[in-house]
Amino acid sequence: MKTEICILCPYGIDPGLVSKASALAPGTVRVVIPPRDAEKAARYGANLIHTVEDLPPDEGQVALWLKEKILNWGSTVVLAPATVFMRNVMPRLAHHLKAGLTADCTQLQLEGEKLIQTRPAFGNSLMATIRTCSPIQMATVRTGVFPPEEKKILNPTVSREAFHLSEGSVTLRALLRDTEGAPLSQAEIVVAGGVGIGSREGFQKLERLANQWGGALAATRGAVDAGFAPYACQVGMTGVTVCPKVYLAVGISGAVQHLAGMSGSEKVIAVNSDPKAPIFDYADLGIVADWETVIDQLLEE
């Protein structure tokens, strides 16, 4: 029996992930995507395309709905990009499907019907290879790790799915966005703040700069724990992974767990008042200064 790979991107396609799945299991790639991405899905190798819109912003409800769909389709490998939303959906879905889930993979292979999942462990110091024993194998994949490769599917099957739940009682009607601007994992410019920013108001200044540059705001775990920024902004081992063209690290010391999420950045600019801060070892450009002086100047420019 051919392994079918189902990719869940209900809020936006990850073309690289679809290309990778199509290389692993040609002709048996199913995707769940918003309608605007249907053409792209076929272009990168999906042949079973399900479009969905008006999903509730509630991860629990989305997971319950997807459970019914996946059991219906009989998919045995279920993948999703490691976005903040899907990182919250996938563990719930894995629980409903009694499936093993590997988070944050950077490489995937198929050996027969077994999915071989590779992911960094212990702060990126070694790579773990993981096989899942359950009949359904699930993984989230770091965004941007697989390059998109066109492989046009000429006659994909496209169907529209309606969100409907046969179980569940709590309804979340709306979710207010914590931040504006580009989605963090896909942003080309990231303005990141750490504990050195010192306050929520300080982060509002960083967010203004990120918006001016058409980029996204990010934070260290220290800053998130201090309540300066929402968890959705956290970059690092236990947050989002980013690969922007420019990463501006402001008031960030450069802990290994933070670097794990931003080491794929093309250029790193660091602003820190301590000339011995480890972040300077990773920066292409370092500015030893008080963060506010520098950011005020950049906002004026």
Ligand SMILES: Cc1cc2nc3c(=O)[nH]c(=O)nc-3n(C[C@H](O)[C@H](O)[C@H](O)COP(=O)(O)OP(=O)(O)OC[C@H]3O[C@@H](n4cnc5c(N)ncnc54)[C@H](O)[C@@H]3O)c2cc1C
């Ligand atoms: C299991 C585990 C998982 C973790 N996961 C993550 C993760 O995903 N992401 C993450 O970020 N961290 C993570 N951490 C935490 C990590 O180890 C660090 O504690 C954290 O990254 C430090 O955040 P920071 O750089 O903001 O704070 P600090 O280390 O306190 O650094 C603050 C910096 O600000 C500078 N500064 C102070 N005042 C100013 C000023 N006025 N102007 C300019 N600079 C100034 C200081 O010189 C200092 O370098 C994890 C830790 C563990 C144990």
